[in-house]
Amino acid sequence: MKTAVLICPGRGSYTKAELGSLARFPDQSLLARFDAMRRAVGQETLSDLDGASSYSVARHTRGDNASALIYACSLGDAMSLRGVKLLAVTGNSMGWYSALACAGALAPEAGFEVANTMGRLMQEHLIGGQLIYPFMGPDWAPAPDRKAELLALMCNINTRAGHVLGLSIDLGGMLVLAGNEAGLAAFEAAVPPLEGRFPMRLGNHAAFHTQLQAPVAALGRAALPATLFAQPKLPLIDGRGHVWWPGASSTDALYAYTLGHQVTEPYDFTAAIRSAAREFAPDLFIIAGPGTTMGGAVAQALILSNWRGMASKADFQARQSAEPLMVSMGLADQRKWVTA
Known part of the structure; x- marks a missing residue:
């Protein structure tokens, strides 16, 4: 039996292609309880959102909807795993809430309450915004000097009057930056466009993982009791690379x-993957659904960790072709490898 680390994706992973994903949720009675929890506070049910006839950016990417959808999809995928031995669980950004439930530190309903509450609070306040920009080139070779240049630019912008800009997520070969409009616009004006899409603003995203979210964190603590949390049943790797045993x-x-x-400080997803690789040395890195957007970031983080000697995209592709080390449950042909 192969060993594995499970990785839960964050915001932005439930896209048009994922509409209808919850039809395969393995416990429909649990999904019905999630629906009842949302109905009780006047929110659209997950069944209605996921079962919609068409995808709406305005509707499906809202924090109060997206967070709950993503949590349910990730949890359902974790429940569907077969034939692998999970060694640890981690996640990216809001995927930490999913990871808590997948590792048993939160009961399924408690995890849903956390993800849904924090998603609602983020949407209600929507403080600041986010953008994403790569520092690795197309070959995915480590580029520490370029990363340092971009972080220096970010720090410079943050010192300007009326400008707020900081690191939100260290995401493999990409930097997710967050701040106010002035800070984001200044960065966009200062860097060259890349690949026809970067720098990319992330719609309906607040300035996650920065001090701008301190009011949201305080509201979250007021709304969610510590009694929801329990000892994890599996090791949990957080956004610092720290392991909760x-x-x-x-x-x-x-x-x-x-x-x-987790709400107000940068989230180091690269460090989380580095810890997963070096501490647990799994046969597989399994990326739960929804979506397929996390594969590049995971591969880049493994390259930056020099995992198994990989130093470029070509190295990763050769290793993945010879004996897959990454499984994306959002891809039907790969999903069957770990659910049969």
């Missing part, structure tokens, strides 16, 4: 991290 984790500290640091 079963039987040895403070649930109060886990609560404080989830509704404190």
